[in-house]
Amino acid sequence: MIDLVAAQAVSLAHDPVPAEQVVAGEPSTGSVALGTLADAEYGVWEMTPGAMSDVEEDELFVVLFGVATVAFADGAFWTLGPGSTGRLDAGSRTVWTVTETLRKVYVTG
Incomplete structure (x- = not known):
């Protein structure tokens, strides 16, 4: 169990976004699950500059740093x-366009 973490400094291993999701550039993403609360998972997610399509899960997030549009x-x-704090609904189709590496803390269930 992780009780306290400096989410802005957590080390993340990145993978290229799958080709079928890339809209522009050569974005990569990295994430780490930090734990669970009831039936929800919480963690840190990051994306480098570029654009990617996605199908969302139910999620609440807070952006730590970076700039993007959804x-x-x-x-x-x-x-x-x-x-920025947002809530995503499961099944929503999105395009994330990141202009400065974006890192967020998320809670999803």
Whole structure:
């Protein structure tokens, strides 16, 4: 069990985004699960500059650093930066465009 972690400094191993998800550039992502709370997992996720499509899970997140936009298939559009807090619904189709490496803390269940 992890009780306290400096989420902005956690070391993450990155993998290239799968080719079928790449929209632009050569983004990579890294994540680490830190633990669970009830039936939810919490952890840290990061993406380097570029754009990728995704199908979301139920998630609550807080951006620690970086800049990105999230475009939703229904036309909604978010601009994210440090301190941005968002809730994603399972099944939502998105395109994440990161202009400065983005790191977030997430809770998903």
